[in-house]
Amino acid sequence: MDDDLVFKALADPTRRMLLDRLFERDGRTLTELEAQLAMTRFGVMKHLKVLEGAGLVVSRRRGREKLHFLNPVPIRQIHDRWIDKYREREVSALLDLKTSLEDTA
Amino acid sequence: MTTMTETTTQVYQLYIRATPEQVWDAITNPETIARYFHGAQLDPGPLEVGAARRTWSPDRSRLWGDNTILECDPPRRFVHTWRSLYDDELAAEDESRVSWEIEPAQGGTSKLTLVHDRLEGAPKTAASVRGWSFILSNLKTLLETGEPFPAEG
Numbered sequence: 001m002d003d004d005l006v007f008k009a010l011a012d013p014t015r016r017m018l019l020d021r022l023f024e025r026d027g028r029t030l031t032e033l034e035a036q037l038a039m040t041r042f043g044v045m046k047h048l049k050v051l052e053g054a055g056l057v058v059s060r061r062r063g064r065e066k067l068h069f070l071n072p073v074p075i076r077q078i079h080d081r082w083i084d085k086y087r088e089r090e091v092s093a094l095l096d097l098k099t100s101l102e103d104t105a
Numbered sequence: 106m107t108t109m110t111e112t113t114t115q116v117y118q119l120y121i122r123a124t125p126e127q128v129w130d131a132i133t134n135p136e137t138i139a140r141y142f143h144g145a146q147l148d149p150g151p152l153e154v155g156a157a158r159r160t161w162s163p164d165r166s167r168l169w170g171d172n173t174i175l176e177c178d179p180p181r182r183f184v185h186t187w188r189s190l191y192d193d194e195l196a197a198e199d200e201s202r203v204s205w206e207i208e209p210a211q212g213g214t215s216k217l218t219l220v221h222d223r224l225e226g227a228p229k230t231a232a233s234v235r236g237w238s239f240i241l242s243n244l245k246t247l248l249e250t251g252e253p254f255p256a257e258g
Contacts, residue, residue: 055118072117072235
């Protein structure tokens, strides 16, 4: 896995939205994904290609259809390499405080 | 967090710096499996279609899985049934299916794809097996460094 490709793929709101759509329901066709975005088919294809290049989306054929699946493994690896390592107890306590303050606000 | 619904096929894919034969060994050899799969103890047995694939808890006190091999094509494709017996609620659900696909890739790596499907009758199992990401990352670390990833804190 190439970390740069994953971070680059995640650095775009449309691509993050595509991942969220697949998280909600996996194994979708381009047509289904396109219907949820205010974007041309070509635009959605371009974004899916970047996600596939980063390994975040895997496509598989089922009969005549091409289905897109969210692949969570690269995110797991980013987590292990970049998040777990820097996650201090203090930081997590501060985040809890932020969440509880924002929930009550 | 959004709950996942209607998801009956899950796909996991990663590249491992190892030969397809090494990856095949890692998914079929009981000693290796114990090192990346929560210490699971797999009973030795023939690698052939119809054979049982029975796994136990690390101390062998509890049956974790009693699955059947559906396809066996070393070192490319290994398919078996899946039922999570370590939890009564999960064990009561329908059987699902796990397929391991291994392909040689660029630069001395192998592409490993795990497809967990036929989860229509096993929604709780579908939610619980999201942990495949952890298992597969562990497997990759073990094959590439000789040591599994440190246990989750």
